[in-house]
Amino acid sequence: MSLPIAAPSSKRPAATNSCRVCAPLGSVLAFRGLRGCMPLIHGSQGCATYIRRYLISHFREPMDVASTSFDESATIFGGQSNLAAAIKNLVQQYRPEVIGVCTTCLAETIGEDTVGILREITAADPDLPPIIQVATPSFKGCQHRGFHDTVEAVLRATARGGARLPQVNLLPGPVSPADLRHLREIGTAFQLPLLMLPDYSETLDGPSLASYAPIPEGGTSLAEVADAGRATGTLQLGATLAEGPGAYLEREHGVPLVKASLPIGVRATDAVLASLAAFALEAGGPAAPALPAWLGAERGRLVDAYVDGHKYVSGKRVAVVGDPDLAVAVAGFCAEIGLVPVLVASGALTHRMAPALELLGLPVGSFEVMEDADYDGIGRRVAELKPDLILGPSKAYPTARALGIPLVRIGFPVHDRIGAGRILHLGYRGTQRLFDEVANALLGDQQDSSEMGYAYQ
Ligand code: SF4
Known part of the structure; x- marks a missing residue:
């Protein structure tokens, strides 16, 4: 069954099926890696709901994320009292070791002085846990930027x-x-x-617990x-x-x-x-x-797998979609095993993907890079380039399905499978898993489309 791909349009006044994930989401993800941290999103409530929903569907873990719940009054006059009340509630309910405050587009658009407000709040109550603040408007960047800016904010506040x-x-x-x-x-x-x-x-990605740990x-x-x-x-x-x-x-x-x-x-x-x-x-x-x-043994097994599977992957054309660092690294791996990356796309805007790919040895002019892309644009380019395989998040599935191209799921988000948090991408072991999956996806596609079918390759 094939689904229609939208006709190309010359003007792009808006993103269709956005590939960008919002900056506070990256921030919440990073704050989740701090012990005892409770993330608090300063802005409107829908942002927190979307971020929770998106993260829960990927990690399949409970995810408490607090919000300062801007209403009309806070949007006009600022959310100082909302932030003070939210911090007080958080401390009472969660007893966090640290609170991570990230801002939404709304708080940043109205010019909220979050740093100044937090200074006043902490000065008034010295018993509060440490509060780390980071500005994460999504018009400044996407999940990737929000994540790294949050790590830097933690280091600035603590190191x-x-x-x-x-x-x-x-x-x-x-x-x-x-x-x-x-x-x-x-x-x-x-x-x-x-x-x-x-x-x-x-x-x-923790174990099942007898009682809920907020x-x-x-x-x-x-x-x-x-x-x-x-x-x-x-x-x-x-x-x-x-x-x-x-x-x-x-x-x-x-x-x-x-x-x-x-x-x-x-x-x-x-x-x-x-x-x-x-x-x-x-x-x-x-x-x-x-x-x-x-590690030497894992490396040896991987090289052996490359030798065994090279004939199945060599020369096949591939499109890679994802966070910029992951997309670049995966495209480098593809080139290493003889796949031909024809498109490397990301919702992020870094201006650095093409030079990074060239540094990894991909021949200049042999591949196309799409930054700040949406899935509508990616789908149209994939339809034109006709790769044999797509590597990317589950959001690439409609394109893969419409064009009958196998999709190997990597990165974030993977909402239509379980185990997304357990996808191992890194090291010889992660590469081994990825290589097997890539080779088997190509073999499976060839097998499924063969007129006679076969069970021996
Ligand atoms: S308004 Fe901004 S912060 Fe809120 S969900 Fe949308 S992109 Fe994210």
Whole structure:
């Protein structure tokens, strides 16, 4: 069955089927990786509802997110009293260790002085828990920007300098809980104490509990973040970040910054592991091997899988959609295994995707980049380019279905499958999973469209 794709239009006065997810959503996600943190969205209530709904449908976890619930009066005269009342209620009901306040488009549009209001609120009540504020209007950026700005706000509010410690700050970006767990496992293999910020590996993918925990266990504590300014170095993942939170630590506290693309594919994972090995040496901890044995074994199995599956993927054309850092890293992996990325698209606007792809070795002119894209535009371009495969979030499904192209689900959001939080993208292991899924999607499509069908390939 095929569904119609909208006819191309020359003018685009509005986004249709937006690919952008709003900035406070990225902020809430990052705040969820702080221990004992309750996110509070300063603005209208619908924003909080949308953000909760979107996150719950992806992670399949309960998600309490507070809102200052602007009404007409707050919209005109400001939401100072709403913010004060919300903080008071939160403290009474949730007893948070920290409150994360992010602003909506509405609060920013009316020019709300959220910093000044919070200064007054905290001065009037010294017993309040720490409150971290970040401005996240979605006209400034999308989920990606909101996430990284929040990590930087946490570091600005908390990190302190001092004598160096044998630990490394790992800023992973908005990856899955399974990715976070795997990164921690890799850090342990290098015998390297990692300060991972944020860490929502447990808060957004925790075990079943006998009673409801409004603020789930897990996350990085503010006490841990305080040491970020004393680390041996920072490893910041994300190829499209111009500066990012790691640059703040370098400027303010002299913590050396290493930037890397997300470790997807053999080459990208080798690069990240080499950085961790170098940090481990510099930190002067117990001598760890350059490549721990189990990681070496996973690398070997992955290379073997590449050899086995190359004939099924080589030369196939692919469209990649997602958060800019994930889309770039996945396109790099595609090129590594012989797929031909013809379109790399994101709802974010970074102006850095094309140079990042070229740095990863994709031949200039061989691929098309769409930034600030919506799914209507992506669908029309996919219809013209006719790739064999799409890798992207579940929002790409209508396009995939309409055009009869297999979709491998990655990134955020994945609303039409369970286990989205357990999708492992990173490391040799995550790449292995992705490679198998890509090869099998192509094999399955070929098999389904074969006139005779076959059961042996
Ligand atoms: S108005 Fe802004 S903050 Fe609210 S849901 Fe829309 S994009 Fe997000």
